[in-house]
Amino acid sequence: MDGDYLKALIVFGALLLSMPLSAAQLDLQLGANSRIWQTEELLKHPQVQTLTVKDDVSYKKDMTYRAVPVAALLGGIKPEDHLQAVALDGFAAELAAAPLLNTQGSRAWLAIEDPAHPWPPLSAGKHSAGPFYLVWTDPQAGNISPEQWPFEVASIKRMAPVAERFPALLPDPALKADDPVNQGFALFQKNCLACHRLNGAGDAQFGPDLNIPYNPTEYFGADFLKRYIRDPQSLRQWPQAKMPGFSAQVLPEEDLQMLVGYLKHMVGRKVKP
Incomplete structure (x- = not known):
């Protein structure tokens, strides 16, 4: 590979990294209540709020997000149901529905990355946790494990039990x-x-x-x-x-x-x- 071509690749990569994020969509496959949410819709959701997550599992520090209670997005889902959150890279978190529906104690939230205010990368050379990230408040109350914090979420599906x-x-x-x-x-x-x-x-x-x-x-x-x-x-x-x-x-x-x-x-x- 000659020097000019390598320089061009480096410049192009830097340009991509400097470009603003585009909006994303979240695919909720919940049977009769299936829906695709756009970033802009979620940021305007009636229950969206600014949320501070203490000692965030992925970022290893306190983080502040715009977030919607996951329970508000799971219309028709019952505590005994089983869900799977699939990330952009194929990571598939198996999730019992009951903890996601909690309104007290450990609560699940869908953090939404605003393209105008992107989150920091998870580490050098990596992407952020966006566009959507399942986070928890008071996770200790429900023994929430790190695997229940999927990031780069693309879809949430109702599935048969494992x-x-x-x-x-x-x-x-x-x-x-x-x-x-x-x-x-x-x-x-x-x-x-x-x-x-x-x-x-x-x-x-x-x-x-x-x-x-x-x-x-x-x-x-x-x-x-x-x-x-x-x-x-x-x-x-x-x-x-x-x-x-x-x-x-x-x-x-x-x-x-x-x-x-x-x-x-x-x-x-x-x-x-």
Whole structure:
């Protein structure tokens, strides 16, 4: 590649970065209440407000947004429903509807990036969390995990429950409903399924499969798997690492034990994709 061509590419890239953001659209696929919202419509929503989020999960600092309560956008959705928030890059967060519908305690908000006032990039060379970002106020009250803060959201869809869509994820059906393994399966859906598949099942495009060819409980010794889940960078570091740590506040020790218990259980239930 000659020098002039390289310079032209650099100038063009700088020009793109300097251009103002364009408006975006959010696709809500909710059955009879499906709707496509434009940025301008959401910024004029009757319930939009200026919201300060303390210690934002993605930006690692306090952030102020224009935001609408997610519950105000989910017409016809019931607490027992299941939703999936899909990001522009394919990240798919599995979300129980009940917490999204809360009006007290932990509350979910759709933050809207105004093209006239863009948010900062998430890190050097990266995009912002926009155009739409699902954020929470008082997340500790509901044990909201980092995976429940999807950014660059493009659509929110009502889906069949994970267990129906991906039977290869299911523990032994002979186990009682309240068995710790089944509780661990629920925690896996909440905290892991947005980035990982298991037995080839799931919509994730990011992390490795957690059972094929090997389950992490098969190659992490002693309590190193728990340590890895708590703080991935404490065990291995590389520039493109994306896995967040799960603090005891987000994933209490008893929950972590049940999550690892589910993974151990699934070693005996491998199903090759």
